[in-house]
Amino acid sequence: MKHIFLPILLASFGAYAATQKSPSNCSSRPCTYTITCAAARCTGAEVQEIQTALNDAYRGDTIKLEAGRIFPVGSTPLQIPSRPGTSGYLTLTTTEDASLPPREMTRITQHWASKMPVLRADAGTRALFVQCGPPAEHVRIRGLIFDSSTSGAQVLTLGCVGASLFGRTASADGDQPDDIIVEHCIFRNPDWNVNQQAAYIGAFTRGALVRNNWIAGGRWPGVEVQAILIMNGPGPVDVLNNYLGDTGGETIMHGGVGPNWDVSPSGSMILNAFYNHPERMLGLNSLNPVWQSNTAVFKGRYVKHSNGWFKATTSGTTGSSQPDFPTSGSVNDNGVTWTRVAASSASSQIILKNLYETKNSRNVTNAWNQYRGYTNQAQVQAIVYKLSNSPPNTSSNQRCVPFMTGKVNTNGVTVTSADGNPIPNNHLPLTMNNVDPRKITIGSTSYTIGDFVWDNDYTLQLTTSAGVQSNVTYSYGWSNCFASSDRDNKFMYNIVEQSSMGVEVVQFDNGMQWRIGNLLVKNNLFREIDCQVWGGCGGLGVRGFNWFAYAVPGVMFENNTIVDSQNAPTTGLLLSNPNNVTGRGLRRIRGNIWPKSSGVGLSGIDPTTSEGNNTLTTHLCYGQSCTSNEWGFNVIAGVNKGNYTQGGPVYNLCSTSAACNVDFDFNDPTHGKLFQNKSLGILKPRTDHFAFRGGPEGEAIGVDYQMLPLIRKPTGGEGPVISATNNSALFSYWAHSPLVAYDLACSLEVSTTRDIDNLISMSDPNRLTDIFDGYPRPGNRRNIVITGLSAGTTYWYRLHCGPIYEGSFTTASAASSSKSVSVGFTARETSQFRIAYGASYSRTSDSIQSPSFGGWVSCAVNQSCQVSATIPPGIAYYRVESLSGNKKPVQVRPI
Numbered sequence: 001m002k003h004i005f006l007p008i009l010l011a012s013f014g015a016y017a018a019t020q021k022s023p024s025n026c027s028s029r030p031c032t033y034t035i036t037c038a039a040a041r042c043t044g045a046e047v048q049e050i051q052t053a054l055n056d057a058y059r060g061d062t063i064k065l066e067a068g069r070i071f072p073v074g075s076t077p078l079q080i081p082s083r084p085g086t087s088g089y090l091t092l093t094t095t096e097d098a099s100l101p102p103r104e105m106t107r108i109t110q111h112w113a114s115k116m117p118v119l120r121a122d123a124g125t126r127a128l129f130v131q132c133g134p135p136a137e138h139v140r141i142r143g144l145i146f147d148s149s150t151s152g153a154q155v156l157t158l159g160c161v162g163a164s165l166f167g168r169t170a171s172a173d174g175d176q177p178d179d180i181i182v183e184h185c186i187f188r189n190p191d192w193n194v195n196q197q198a199a200y201i202g203a204f205t206r207g208a209l210v211r212n213n214w215i216a217g218g219r220w221p222g223v224e225v226q227a228i229l230i231m232n233g234p235g236p237v238d239v240l241n242n243y244l245g246d247t248g249g250e251t252i253m254h255g256g257v258g259p260n261w262d263v264s265p266s267g268s269m270i271l272n273a274f275y276n277h278p279e280r281m282l283g284l285n286s287l288n289p290v291w292q293s294n295t296a297v298f299k300g301r302y303v304k305h306s307n308g309w310f311k312a313t314t315s316g317t318t319g320s321s322q323p324d325f326p327t328s329g330s331v332n333d334n335g336v337t338w339t340r341v342a343a344s345s346a347s348s349q350i351i352l353k354n355l356y357e358t359k360n361s362r363n364v365t366n367a368w369n370q371y372r373g374y375t376n377q378a379q380v381q382a383i384v385y386k387l388s389n390s391p392p393n394t395s396s397n398q399r400c401v402p403f404m405t406g407k408v409n410t411n412g413v414t415v416t417s418a419d420g421n422p423i424p425n426n427h428l429p430l431t432m433n434n435v436d437p438r439k440i441t442i443g444s445t446s447y448t449i450g451d452f453v454w455d456n457d458y459t460l461q462l463t464t465s466a467g468v469q470s471n472v473t474y475s476y477g478w479s480n481c482f483a484s485s486d487r488d489n490k491f492m493y494n495i496v497e498q499s500s501m502g503v504e505v506v507q508f509d510n511g512m513q514w515r516i517g518n519l520l521v522k523n524n525l526f527r528e529i530d531c532q533v534w535g536g537c538g539g540l541g542v543r544g545f546n547w548f549a550y551a552v553p554g555v556m557f558e559n560n561t562i563v564d565s566q567n568a569p570t571t572g573l574l575l576s577n578p579n580n581v582t583g584r585g586l587r588r589i590r591g592n593i594w595p596k597s598s599g600v601g602l603s604g605i606d607p608t609t610s611e612g613n614n615t616l617t618t619h620l621c622y623g624q625s626c627t628s629n630e631w632g633f634n635v636i637a638g639v640n641k642g643n644y645t646q647g648g649p650v651y652n653l654c655s656t657s658a659a660c661n662v663d664f665d666f667n668d669p670t671h672g673k674l675f676q677n678k679s680l681g682i683l684k685p686r687t688d689h690f691a692f693r694g695g696p697e698g699e700a701i702g703v704d705y706q707m708l709p710l711i712r713k714p715t716g717g718e719g720p721v722i723s724a725t726n727n728s729a730l731f732s733y734w735a736h737s738p739l740v741a742y743d744l745a746c747s748l749e750v751s752t753t754r755d756i757d758n759l760i761s762m763s764d765p766n767r768l769t770d771i772f773d774g775y776p777r778p779g780n781r782r783n784i785v786i787t788g789l790s791a792g793t794t795y796w797y798r799l800h801c802g803p804i805y806e807g808s809f810t811t812a813s814a815a816s817s818s819k820s821v822s823v824g825f826t827a828r829e830t831s832q833f834r835i836a837y838g839a840s841y842s843r844t845s846d847s848i849q850s851p852s853f854g855g856w857v858s859c860a861v862n863q864s865c866q867v868s869a870t871i872p873p874g875i876a877y878y879r880v881e882s883l884s885g886n887k888k889p890v891q892v893r894p895i
Contacts, residue, residue, distance in 0.1 A: 019049050030060040030088065034095060037069045047071050051078055054092075059085025059138050065117040067096040072122035072149070077157075079166065082134040089140035089181065092128075100143050100184050101772060106745040107212045107241050107800045108184040110759050111771050113145060116186065121148040121155045132160040132168045132204070133175035140181040147188045151196030151220070154229065155187065159204035161232055162393045163260050170204070171260060176233040178206040182213065187227070189217025192280075192300035193313065195341060196220045204232040209240065216245035221302065221309070221342070224249035224353060231255040231360065236267035241744065241802055245275045246300070248352050255484065256359025256386075258394030264485035264515075266363040271709060271744065271802035274355045276373025279315075279755070281352055291322050297336050298755040309346060310338040315755040353379045355499075359388035360484035362515075368709045370803040371496045374534030380543060381504035382496050385489065385519055387511045391480040401426075401435040401510050402483030404476045410442060410466035413450065414459065415474075422457040424449070424476045425513035428550065428581050435478045437510055442466055442474045454553075454583035457514040477510075485515040486552075493707050494524045495803065500531035502562070506549040513583050517554035521546075525683065525703045526594075529565040544574030545594060549606075551577040551619065553585025559695065561683055561703040562594035563664055570599040572636065575619035576606040584622050586630065590648065591695035593635040593674075593702040595662040601636035601644075612643030621646075633695045635674070635702070638662040651690065651701075680717040709803040711735060711746075714781055719805045726791040726812040728877075731784040735773075735801040746801040747772040748784050754796050756806070760786070785877075787840050814873075822868040823880050827859035835869035837878035848877055856883070 020034045033053040037046045050071065053063045065071060083090050094100070096115035101108060119127040127146055130136045146155040159177045160170035170176050187200040197218045201210060215227045227247045230237045231254065244251050251274050255265055279298040291303045294317060301312040305325040319334035330339040355371045358364065371382055389402045407418040417423050429437035429452075438449045440460075451461040486508070496502045503521055529545045531537035545562050548555055562572070572594045594601070600611040609615040616626045625646045626632075632648015640659040644650040653674060654660035667673050671689040676682045684705040685691040691701040712734040713721050720733035735746050748771045750760045773782040782801075789795065791814040799805045823835065834856050838848040854869025867880055 019053060026056070026061070029058050029085070030062065031057070032061070033057065033063045034066075035064065036066040036095075037071075040068070041070045041072065044072075044074060047073060047078070054078065054080050057090055058083055059090050060088030061085075062091040062093060064093055064095045064097065065119075065144070067094045067115050067117055070118040070120055072120045073125075073127045075123040075125055076166070077121070077126040077129045078119070079129045079131055080136045080139055081131050082136050085138075089138050089179075090136075091140040091142065092144065093140075094143040097143055101212070101745070101747065103745045103772075105212065105241060106772050107243060107747050108143075108186060108214050109243075109747050109749045109771070109798075109800065110186060110188075110214060111747075111749060112143075112184075113186060116143050116145045118145040118147060119155070120190075121146075121152050122150065124150045124152040126153055126157050127155045128157070129166060130156075130158045130177050130180055132165065132170040132177060135159070135170075135175060135177045135206075136180070137178045139177070139179070140183070142181070142184050145186045145188065146200065147190050148194055148197055149190065150194070152198060154199040154202035155197075156182065156200065157202040157204070158182075158208055159202075159233055160260070161202055161204050161229075162258070170232070173206060173234050173261075173263065176205050177208070180205055180208040182208070182210045185213045187213065187215040187218075189219070189300065192217060192298075195311070196223075197225065198223070199226045199229050201228045203228060203230045203237045205235070205237060206233055207235065208237045210237070210242060211240040213242045215242055216247070217300065219246075219248035219300070221248075222346075226250050226253045228252045230265050230267065231257070232259045232263060233265055234263055235265040236363075237265060238267050239269045239272060241271045243273050243275070243800060243804065245273075246277055246280045248281075250354045250357040250384075251276075252356050254358035254361035254364065256357075256388040256390065257396060258390045258392050258398075259360070259482055260392055262482045264360050264362045266361065268365040268367070269356070269369055270365070270367050272369045273800065273802070273804040274369060274371045274373065275804065276352060276355070277755075278374060281374070291318065291325075291333075293318055293320050293322070296754065299757065302341075303338070304344065306344055308340045308344050309342040311341045313337045313339050315753060315757065354384050355382045357384040357386070358486060358489065359386050360390075360486070361489060362485040363488045365490045365492070367490065367492045367494065368707075368802065369494045370709055371494060372498050374499055380531055380537060381501040381506075381547070382499035383491065383503040385486055385491075385503070385505045386507040387484050387486045387509070387516060388507070389481050389484050389510055391478075392482065398433075399507075399509060400432050400481035401429075401437045401477040402481045402512060403479050404474075404483070404512075406474060407471050408442060408469075408474045409471065410469040412465045412467070413462040415440075415442070415462060415466065417458040418471045422512070422514045423460060423474070425452045425454075425457045425460065425583065427452075427511040427513050427516055427552070427583050428509045428578060430509045430580070432510065433478050433481075435481075437477070440474060440476045443469070443472050452513070452582045454513070454585070457512075483512050483515055486511070486519070487515050488518045490520045490522075491524065492520065492522050493704070493709070495527070495708060495710075496524060496529070497527045498534050499529055500534045500537065501543060502526040502529055502546045504547045504549060505552060505555060506547070508550040508552050511552075513553070517552045517585060519552065519554065520556045520558075521560065522556065522558045523704045523707060524560045525705075525708055526560065526562040527564045529562065544571045545597065547574040547576075548619075549574075549576045551581050551584075551587065553583060554587065556588045557590075557592060558588060559591045559699065559701070559703060560594075561592070563678070563683065565595060566598060566662075570597065571601070571603040571611075572597045572599075573602045575602065575604040575615055577604070577619045578606055587620055588630050589620065589634065590631065591633045591699060591701050593691070594637070595664070596636060596638040596659070601639035610643075611639075613646055616644075616646050628696070633701060635691055637664060637666075648696065649694075651694070677716065682716065709801075711799060711801050711803055711805040719807060720799055722807075722809045724789075724809050724811045726814050727789050728785065728787040729789060729795075729809060729811065731786075731797075731799065733782055733799070733801075735782050744802050745772050746782055746784065746799060748786070748800070749798040750786060751796050752793070754808075756796050756798050760788075760795075818870050818872050820868065820870050821878060822866060824864065824866045825880065827861055827863055827865045829882065829884065830859070830861045832856040832858050832883040833865060833867050833880055835867055835871075835878050836881045837869065837871050837875050839875055840877070848879070
């Protein structure tokens with residue numbers, strides 16, 4: 001039943017939400033439903049109004065929820081069903097939709113929270129379910145806050161993760177939702193106090209776009225969780241320009257556990273920022289974090305004491321001596337409040353495993369992302385590519401021999417496909433679940449496979465003759481096992497930093513050759529990779545900055561740069577190749593820059609091999625010497641070049657061919673320094689250095705610096721230039737987005753606290769002139785102006801431009817006297833010029849508000865000109881203007 005009341009009746013009774021429709025009763029389409037609540041926290045009946053509108057709406061309609069209200073969702077989530085209509089999106093949004101970022105590619109931040117309603121999972125389940133079978137299609141979810149008050153599943157689920165969910169079933173691709181957009185939403189942990197949040201978004205779709213969202217705080221002590229879980233649908237699922245912070249487990253996971261049918265998702269991850277803050281997560285180098293003195297701590301941080309597990313419920317810096325942790329309740333620690341949440345014997349550690357992991361994916365482009373955050377000893381790599389064949393609907397990873405069946409022809413020991421489909425070609429056959437991966441049943445007879453033919457997925461060889469048979473049925477593997485994919489994936493133009501390891505390729509057992517391989521890792525920057533600083537080196541004790549553990553065909557590691565890294569601890573790049581791997585195919589390591597670490601430049605395990613040539617022959621080039629198409633043109637700083645005589649050349653940045661200390665600023669007597677300016681982080685090879693055109697096919701060696709997602713100072717180096725007055729700040733920067741088609745606008749979070757939680761409110765127009773730059777300036781130079789700040793105060797900020805940059809600034813002391821300013825420039829016209837100044841500036845109208853002026857000065861065209869003015873206290877901005885109305889220069893300048 002729909003309840004439609006006039007506002008005056010709501011004020012009198014306050015019992016139900018008011019659902020207003022425009023046009024009245026939706027007499028024509030499209031229709032807008034507006035749902036309001038009588039109080040800040042809506043009642044169950046008021047929440048039900050949303051479901052009533054969802055059941056009534058058509059494609060093209062809009063459902064608006066009142067901004068600032070909390071809609072608590074009970075044990076049954078709100079559900080978006082399949083809706084009639086032939087065009088447009090069914091949109092679920094906020095009543096303040098017009099106040100959200102106006103540009104398609106502006107990332108939302110918590111500054112907009114007051115303009116958004118909250119969908120809160122209040123009973124251990126989801127807040128919103130976009131239905132499968134029959135599936136919802138063409139749905140847009142925008143401008144909502146999703147959170148949870150209790151432990152539970154994903155707060156937002158798109159489709160069915162298992163065989164059924166809330167009475168809906170998906171058993172084939174077409175049963176899953178399609179064309180679902182989730183944008184400008186906030187997914188949060190309320191005040192960082194929810195201990196058990198399993199995930200935020202489960203994407204099990206034919207097609208979904210997750211863009212411009214702010215997602216942070218998913219964790220469940222002792223349990224792996226994800227910010228976004230992608231599986232059980234073919235995709236594509238595109239994840240574009242999101243902030244993903246402080247998530248326990250794997251921040252984004254592609255597949256890997258029990259799809260309902262044989263399916264591998266596809267999609268892209270582009271221009272996202274994956275950030276984990278050590279102050280929020282575990283203590284370093286330990287699965288059991290202990291209290292540390294004089295250490296910055298953010299809300300949500302756990303420590304372990306003999307009296308139990310304790311969580312910080314306030315942010316701050318710990319004291320110089322350990323507090324007396326109680327057996328119950330809380331204790332104050334120099335302003336940090338520690339609250340006991342579990343017994344000391346409980347498995348309460350947060351498992352921070354990976355920033356991105358795929359166990360089952362295909363055709364996924366992972367590009368222009370920024371990955372930052374340490375990992376602990378659960379796993380040490382930031383980025384993981386692996387395979388996980390699984391039985392359907394399992395809740396955990398259960399590796400198995402995949403089931404295959406079809407028709408084949410036999411001619412003695414040779415078996416070929418008879419139906420045009422691939423037949424078993426097992427890359428790394430391992431017995432699992434008591435299933436022998438070397439056994440195949442043809443007709444009713446079991447045979448042993450002698451050889452999986454590495455370069456032909458339609459042929460295999462038996463150990464005994466099967467005679468001559470045509471179009472006979474075969475079966476292979478465990479009937480309850482689906483074959484996963486990890487194929488045709490790309491990892492490019494990313495920045496990976498502050499982690500114990502970069503990329504690892506691992507665990508491809510029982511992988512069908514036609515479903516694995518072709519992984520391109522190219523043009524990435526790895527920096528501050530150090531397992532002894534960022535979380536521990538793991539139990540194996542043998543680590544590299546990057547590790548290619550399984551010899552998957554078609555792994556290409558090219559034009560990557562690793563700098564400011566050490567303590568691998570034994571090798572810069574680690575290769576391994578299990579002895580029972582079958583098959584081969586081109587693998588390539590060329591055109592990279594990396595240091596030798598504290599040990600050697602390149603070595604291998606399984607079997608253990610020595611540096612250089614022995615490892616290359618054993619692990620990269622199938623027992624043969626590598627060619628220049630497989631290896632070479634690498635700069636391995638500090639190594640002995642005599643250990644690398646195969647393939648193309650190797651350079652060491654040493655004065656001789658012998659080993660030396662790692663020095664990326666080595667000034668070669670012939671070629672000079674390697675990089676243009678390493679101290680500023682400008683890692684382009686100098687044009688007169690051998691690395692500039694010394695790579696294969698004349699490419700530069702190392703990462704294409706110009707294509708990295710960076711925020712840079714106009715004067716060089718990373719980050720913005722901040723000009724702060726006593727009550728304002730101007731952020732100037734280059735938003736280095738190589739994807740001009742996306743034309744990103746940058747947005748800003750500003751806070752009075754280091755954890756960037758107590759944000760300056762957008763709801764007070766006098767406090768914030770602007771928090772996004774709106775449009776790219778010529779040459780990609782951007783500006784954001786904020787006003788209404790307090791004098792002599794330190795502020796912390798997070799600048800979002802695809803990648804993010806964090807830092808702090810301090811405003812000047814309160815102005816007490818006037819200031820003389822003078823501007824020199826070359827006049828572009830014959831005119832009179834003066835300085836205009838005022839307390840605020842509008843980007844929309846490109847004008848100083850309520851300006852005052854200095855005196856006029858006459859200037860001639862193309863001649864130098866100087867104008868001056870005496871500006872009183874409290875003025876933030878000034879610029880030169882001409883009598884004809886032209887501004888000279890166009891840049892607004894703060895005092």
